[in-house]
Amino acid sequence: MMEAAAVWGGLNSGVVLSLIAVLWTVVWQNLQRLQLHTYVGRHMNRHVRRLAALVDPYHSVTITEYDGGRMKRSEAFEEVKAYLSASCARDVRNVRAEAAKDTDKLVLSMVDSEEVFDVAAEGVTVCWLADSTPPPRTDGGYWGRRAQENRRFYRLFFLDRHRDLVINTYLPRVRKQGRAVMVKNRQRKLFTNISNENWSYDEGLTRSAWSHVVFEHPKTFDTLAMEPSKKKEIMEDLNMFKNGKESYARVGKAWKRGYLLYGPPGTGKSAMIAAMANYLDYDIYDIELTSVNTNTDLRKLFIQTTSKSIIVIEDIDCSLDLTGARKKEAAADEDNKDGARPDKPDKKDPSSKVTLSGLLNFIDGLWSACGGERLIVFTTNHVEKLDPALIRRGRMDKHIEMSYCGFEAFKFLANMYLQIDSHELFPAVQALLSQVEMTPADVAENLTPKSTDDNADSSLRALVSELEKKAEDKPNGVKNGQEEGEAEHDS
Numbered sequence: 044m045m046e047a048a049a050v051w052g053g054l055n056s057g058v059v060l061s062l063i064a065v066l067w068t069v070v071w072q073n074l075q076r077l078q079l080h081t082y083v084g085r086h087m088n089r090h091v092r093r094l095a096a097l098v099d100p101y102h103s104v105t106i107t108e109y110d111g112g113r114m115k116r117s118e119a120f121e122e123v124k125a126y127l128s129a130s131c132a133r134d135v136r137n138v139r140a141e142a143a144k145d146t147d148k149l150v151l152s153m154v155d156s157e158e159v160f161d162v163a164a165e166g167v168t169v170c171w172l173a174d175s176t177p178p179p180r181t182d183g184g185y186w187g188r189r190a191q192e193n194r195r196f197y198r199l200f201f202l203d204r205h206r207d208l209v210i211n212t213y214l215p216r217v218r219k220q221g222r223a224v225m226v227k228n229r230q231r232k233l234f235t236n237i238s239n240e241n242w243s244y245d246e247g248l249t250r251s252a253w254s255h256v257v258f259e260h261p262k263t264f265d266t267l268a269m270e271p272s273k274k275k276e277i278m279e280d281l282n283m284f285k286n287g288k289e290s291y292a293r294v295g296k297a298w299k300r301g302y303l304l305y306g307p308p309g310t311g312k313s314a315m316i317a318a319m320a321n322y323l324d325y326d327i328y329d330i331e332l333t334s335v336n337t338n339t340d341l342r343k344l345f346i347q348t349t350s351k352s353i354i355v356i357e358d359i360d361c362s363l364d365l366t367g368a369r370k371k372e373a374a375a376d377e378d379n380k381d382g383a384r385p386d387k388p389d390k391k392d393p394s395s396k397v398t399l400s401g402l403l404n405f406i407d408g409l410w411s412a413c414g415g416e417r418l419i420v421f422t423t424n425h426v427e428k429l430d431p432a433l434i435r436r437g438r439m440d441k442h443i444e445m446s447y448c449g450f451e452a453f454k455f456l457a458n459m460y461l462q463i464d465s466h467e468l469f470p471a472v473q474a475l476l477s478q479v480e481m482t483p484a485d486v487a488e489n490l491t492p493k494s495t496d497d498n499a500d501s502s503l504r505a506l507v508s509e510l511e512k513k514a515e516d517k518p519n520g521v522k523n524g525q526e527e528g529e530a531e532h533d534s
Contacts, residue, residue, distance in 0.1 A: 101200045104214070108195040115346050115413070122221030123197050124152050125228070127171060130159045142230070142257075150228050155195075163205065163213040170200040231320070233258040234328045236335065236344055252347055258327060260317035266459060267318045268311065268452045268483040278322065280441060285323055288415070298415035301406060301438050305426035306445030309482035312422040315445065316355055319418070326352040332362040338401025342410055350416040359433075360423045399430060406438045447480040456483065460490040461499040468503040475510035479517060485509075 110117045131138050131151040138157075140149040153159065153173035163169045175195040201209045232255040264274055284300045291298045302319075304312040320327050328348050335341050348354060356362060405411065406419055421439060423429060434442070448456075450473045457463055489506040492498070 100202055102203055102206060104199045106197045122218045125224040126217045126221035127159060128152060130161060134159050164208055167205050172198045231258040232326045236330050252344055262314045262317040263321050264318045267314060268456050270451045281323060297412035299417045301440045302420045303434050303439035303442045304422045304445055308424055309484040310445035311483055312445050316420055320353055328352055328354045330356050332356060332397055336396050338397055341397055341401055341405050345405055346413055350414050353418045353420055355420045357422045359421045360425050360428045448483045448486045450476055452483055453486055456487050456490055461502055463499050466503055468507055471507050475514060479510055479513040
């Protein structure tokens with residue numbers, strides 16, 4: 044009997060344990076569905092934060108150097124940096140100095156781990172910290188991290204009771220005053236797409252897809268040789284663009300405009316770009332397409348440009364083979380229709396890394412609306428070679444022909460170089476300019492005094508002599524060309 048009771052008791056214990064295990068499994072599954080452990084953890088975290096607030100009552104706001112996954116430089120970061128420059132001059136021990144608009148002055152900013160205090164309002168003091176974090180470790184270890192850029196930021200510390208004041212009043216004021224300082228200290232820059240890497244103990248590694256120099260080109264519309272009516276038309280068009288933010292938004296267009304400058308070499312296309320930049324007070328981004336690897340790299344370059352800028356691609360007909368692809372395909376189709384044997388495909392030019400499609404998306408695709416107040420300028424010596432899709436209205440909105448020197452442009456150059464409005468040789472120059480083609484650059488060179496003995500008479504006579512020589516060579520050139528053509532035909 045006792046043995047049976049022991050066996051029965053053991054069985055009961057096993058059943059009880061099994062029931063307990065089953066019940067616990069059911070209860071635990073239901074708790075997981077209810078996410079009770081998440082609720083308990085959140086409740087405990089709340090108490091932990093309250094306890095931490097007793098030890099450290101400060102809150103913080105972090106402003107990083109880049110927005111959008113390091114694709115675009117943060118405007119807020121630059122505004123805070125500019126705002127703190129005045130405080131750096133007074134209170135920070137270790138500062139970084141950069142050249143200012145006034146060549147005799149410097150713009151100061153904090154190096155990493157420096158702090159500066161600021162008064163947000165009466166009785167409210169906040170603290171700014173400049174710092175950076177190293178990039179994530181890669182398989183390359185320490186040297187792999189050195190190959191990546193440090194992640195810089197500003198961090199603002201303030202008391203919890205001042206939160207609303209700091210967020211809603213102080214930080215907007217910092218950004219507004221920072222923008223004013225940026226305008227005051229701004230130096231216009233000429234950028235080129237040469238990647239730039241710098242290493243310093245203060246910042247670590249910094250990398251940019253653009254390198255720049257200070258833009259100091261003296262050309263303005265006042266010194267640009269062009270017919271006054273045409274010059275006025277261009278200036279009015281630029282004014283409408285610069286003041287057209289609301290009108291562009293109203294019609295649903297990105298705030299950008301395309302200009303196509305075309306004409307023979309020496310007609311002032313580059314000078315026109317410099318005059319536009321000086322007139323609008325814009326930076327210039329000069330893109331060398333042959334050094335751009337892919338369409339994606341071209342997009343990255345565009346994203347890293349700033350507003351109030353002119354994006355330039357000079358001699359676009361020479362930069363890449365963007366002109367003949369469609370014509371070649373059409374010619375091949377015609378040959379196939381006629382039963383002709385198609386030629387072998389040409390080998391792809393290794394320098395043509397950007398496609399026509401990629402360039403079209405760069406001009407007016409979705410990414411072209413990132414930012415605003417940008418001009419896109421193409422220049423070419425042979426507009427007829429460009430694909431019509433590249434230069435249609437909506438992409439290149441305004442076409443400006445930079446032609447040979449006319450009499451009005453000559454009078455402007457004579458006044459600028461020789462300080463004269465009329466001369467007995469003016470009629471001769473007018474007659475010759477109607478017969479021969481001479482670029483404004485050549486006219487200006489002939490009008491430039493070459494020695495202290497030169498004057499208006501000698502300079503104008505030199506110009507007339509050069510024009511007469513061109514007039515004499517012109518029929519000879521045609522005759523010689525015909526003779527050469529006949530010789531080639533006979534052979």
